[in-house]
Amino acid sequence: MGITRAGYEVFMKPSIPEVIDLFRAYYIKTGSDGWGCLHIVLEEGNVSNHDIEYCLKYAKDNGDIDGENLANILLKMSKTQRLKIDSIVGRMV
16 A cells, blocks of 8 residues: 655555445454454444554464454554444444
8 A cells, every 4th residue: 555756655544435344344254252362443443553553463473364464454554444444343243
């Protein structure tokens, strides 16, 4: 989700419509685990960068590549966007 300017990749804040299907697929994949490695952010609403970085490390330590990728996406999003993910996915499944 980056663009290149003067040889550097610049990361843009992703919009929810751009990434919601990725989160929906992860939610379905994790099933009864309730958001898997990302549950403290997406289920419990702890949306600070520190919380997401904790989830990122947890996902890495547990080999959850999808969780890693989504944590990196969350780090680029605003706190308001982060809080909306769970309710939007809940309406989709």
